[in-house]
Amino acid sequence: MTLLAELARASAEVAATPSRLAKIRTIAACLRALAPDEAEIALPWLSGDLRQGKLTLGYAILRSAMGDPAAGPTLTVTDVDAAFERLKGLKGKGSAGQRAEQLEHLFSKATAQEQDFLLRLIVGELRQGALEGVMLEALAAAADLPPAEVRRAATFAGGIAQVARAALHGGGLEQFSIRLMQPVLPMLAQPAEDVASALADLGTALFEWKLDGARIQVHKAGEEVRVFTRNLNDVTSRVPEVVSALKEVQADLILDGEAIALRGDGRPHPFQVTMRRFGRKTDDEAQRRALPLSVFFFDCLLRKGEPIVDRGARERHDILRQVLPAAIVTPSLITDDAAKASAFYEDALARGHEGLMAKALDAPYEAGRRGAGWLKLKRAKTLDLVVIGVEWGSGRRKGWLSNLHLGARDPHTGGFVMLGKTFKGLTDQILEWQTRELLAREVKRDEWTVYVRPELVVEIAFNDVQSSSQYPGGMALRFARLKGYRPDKRADEADTIDTVRKIFEAQLR
Numbered sequence: 001m002t003l004l005a006e007l008a009r010a011s012a013e014v015a016a017t018p019s020r021l022a023k024i025r026t027i028a029a030c031l032r033a034l035a036p037d038e039a040e041i042a043l044p045w046l047s048g049d050l051r052q053g054k055l056t057l058g059y060a061i062l063r064s065a066m067g068d069p070a071a072g073p074t075l076t077v078t079d080v081d082a083a084f085e086r087l088k089g090l091k092g093k094g095s096a097g098q099r100a101e102q103l104e105h106l107f108s109k110a111t112a113q114e115q116d117f118l119l120r121l122i123v124g125e126l127r128q129g130a131l132e133g134v135m136l137e138a139l140a141a142a143a144d145l146p147p148a149e150v151r152r153a154a155t156f157a158g159g160i161a162q163v164a165r166a167a168l169h170g171g172g173l174e175q176f177s178i179r180l181m182q183p184v185l186p187m188l189a190q191p192a193e194d195v196a197s198a199l200a201d202l203g204t205a206l207f208e209w210k211l212d213g214a215r216i217q218v219h220k221a222g223e224e225v226r227v228f229t230r231n232l233n234d235v236t237s238r239v240p241e242v243v244s245a246l247k248e249v250q251a252d253l254i255l256d257g258e259a260i261a262l263r264g265d266g267r268p269h270p271f272q273v274t275m276r277r278f279g280r281k282t283d284d285e286a287q288r289r290a291l292p293l294s295v296f297f298f299d300c301l302l303r304k305g306e307p308i309v310d311r312g313a314r315e316r317h318d319i320l321r322q323v324l325p326a327a328i329v330t331p332s333l334i335t336d337d338a339a340k341a342s343a344f345y346e347d348a349l350a351r352g353h354e355g356l357m358a359k360a361l362d363a364p365y366e367a368g369r370r371g372a373g374w375l376k377l378k379r380a381k382t383l384d385l386v387v388i389g390v391e392w393g394s395g396r397r398k399g400w401l402s403n404l405h406l407g408a409r410d411p412h413t414g415g416f417v418m419l420g421k422t423f424k425g426l427t428d429q430i431l432e433w434q435t436r437e438l439l440a441r442e443v444k445r446d447e448w449t450v451y452v453r454p455e456l457v458v459e460i461a462f463n464d465v466q467s468s469s470q471y472p473g474g475m476a477l478r479f480a481r482l483k484g485y486r487p488d489k490r491a492d493e494a495d496t497i498d499t500v501r502k503i504f505e506a507q508l509r
Helices: 004-016 020-032 036-045 059-065 077-089 095-108 112-123 132-143 147-157 160-168 195-202 240-245 271-278 285-290 313-323 338-350 428-439 497-508
Strands: 188-191 205-210 214-221 224-229 253-261 293-303 332-335 355-360 370-378 381-392 401-409 416-422 442-445 449-452 457-462 464-467 475-478 481-485
Touching (some): 004 112, 020 160, 036 160, 059 095, 132 160, 195 205, 205 370, 214 271, 214 293, 293 313, 381 416, 381 428, 428 449, 457 475
Antiparallel strands (some): 214 253, 253 293, 381 449, 442 449, 464 475
């Protein structure tokens, strides 16, 4: 039985080194030592995840549960996993007290290093640079298998953890192939600056409207249709419109697309409004009448039982249009003409959509990867906000202040209202500069965060504003990322919370 201490030690080593190769070696050595039933538990931990998903436990209850650490390590990986299962299952009246009791019992058996590891793992702050690419290579090294084989198996299995036991203990990877009713991870895109840069990278390209809906993957076998989210959750019962849209289609298929709530004039509701349809366990007829979903498909992964993910985007595009009614296919254009592509882009924006996708005609469907053959073009909104706090980085950012706390000015109180955090868009040069400048403005700190005088203004790009119970203003920025610091602006010139509220209300209208 593997001790938790060994995982905590490996995690600390991985976080302490910026070297990708060193991370892979450390993780591979840790994986080799695992028992067969431990691989699917421990592998997500080394990426900072839990196989149970989020436990929704805050710092306060966790801190109160942390008493004196144990003198020596006794907790095993399976002990902790069983504790997480119990915590996940606690609901209803009296559950708060039971959670506190369970946490106190768990932490009482943990050493100081193990307590720190568990705390950061549970709250999702175990950022150590062991992202999926590193984990895949480490698993391949531990199992002495080609990385490409492990990567392909993981995409078709719907995740790396499912592949770990087979890879490490001789189960064979042949069982992991694309097949009906087993969802696969979606292919992702990289950002492009504009149409011209996309054409420069791709040449003649397939352009499609980029809809800001819920990414779905639909499997159809005979009369059976099942719908999965981008996280591979089965939501078939919540989206009967998607099932109905494929009722007359005869072929067995795996399709990639978007479910989106449209207004009467065809313009989209904000993303968060669409997501209301996915928040219930079963279909709600009243909600469906009030907020009907439309579906648009943009890719085909399997047709008539035959996988076609290795074929080029143009061929898959043509197959999609052969098998589906035009009304449920995402509008598209194939061109090398920048003027035509730009007009198509402006038309998508004018209709209220996010922008365009641009795809290389010969690009295969790289499930689970952010492929170079897919680019996304969208016109982001921006706000000038003030940095009110910042969190210490981890992994290759260890020792630098990284994750910015963003505040909008409150003209009524003179204070600042937090709208979220971001560590995106920070170069090494910016990290070095902001660490120096923000430490010079420090007013207090805790274990994770340095709170600063609200003096530095940043220009933040974001997709939209969504409601949030996490922040005092009741709103948060979606996909916030740094465009740059604004030394030309004072904090009293930053955008106000009233401006943010107007954006939010305009989205709802």
